[in-house]
Amino acid sequence: MTVATAQQQGGGTGNLYDVLELVLDRGLVIDAFVRVSLVGIEILKIDVRVVVASVDTYLKFAEACNRLDLESGRNKSPGLPDVVGQVTESGSRGKTKGALSGAAQTVSDVFQQARDESQDSGSRRRTTTRRKEERE
């Protein structure tokens, strides 16, 4: 079990990455204002299930089971490989390497890539600051 709490109070940056989708996808929208184009970041909205039904996933699970110490799984109460303690950035990243979170990892990678691209090729994208013309 791990519980990681990031306090955001007082303007601390906390872990912005974890709430990025709220900043991008929630919050007040007013039609009299134009929104900056989020081209290159909309990849965030792709709906990815944690467990992807694919041959690849199945094989990863089978291998993970093969490595699993079933004896301890049966004799101890289930789920006891208990990771308690301070969760560090690298710690939680390390835990996302399994088959389970492969999809999440992929999305983060894609997102990272999209972010990098948006920094590199910004000149191709225009920030729309004009008021919507269809507004009456």
Added chain:
Amino acid sequence: MSTYVYGITRTPAPPLPDGLTGVGDPPRPVRVLERDGLVALVSDAPDDLKPKRRELLAHQQVLAQASAERPVLPMRFGSVSQDDATVGAVLAERAGHFRERLDALEGKVEYNIKASHDQEAVLHLVMADNPELRAMSEANRAAGGGTYEQKLQLGEKVAQAVQAREGEDAALLRRALEPLAAEISEGPDSMGWLANLSVLVDREGADGLLAAIEELGTSAPQLDLKVNGPLPPYSFVEKSDAAADATASAGAARAGG
């Protein structure tokens, strides 16, 4: 010069640190626009604003500063007005609505909770719950890993079991949070979490919420839980569906009668 809008609150304008800056490179100074008892937190909008990490962080930081002690309606990232006058006109036009939302959010903050499975722990759990899976896995292991077919069969069944467990654990998390939340909102389903929930709680109720999450983490060791907060109420700036439905059905009842 177009105007970038961070959020809306009431007068008096919240105390902001000297030199607080927002989006842009160089970062543009944050200022306030007042109209009809409402305040918009704004800055000049850079011409080439893009959704970079730095800009998102600036948006979030301005809101965190402004909402340290009072409710602020956070704008979605990237809201740009033609000019200051248009912002003022929007405040005036919708003053009633903004006040109603600020009243509803008075003394409340958002916490976002994301849950994922610890892979090894959840595998132990589904194996312990399912003798058939255990037998298949042991047979495969005895056969040196099993054939490709056998691996696929086992993997598919395990994937199904884990997926079912994701659903159960998402419901478990929701049940744990519901009694403590004034409102609850599903976050965008995008990052591969088995659950992504935002809850609206009283500022004073935050400790109870954190304690409940800690407790859940202990009783359900297969869960990795990430908690972020207090946040400006991004997920609660508009009336919840439940509240909107109630209003709509009350209206329909009136229309029908």
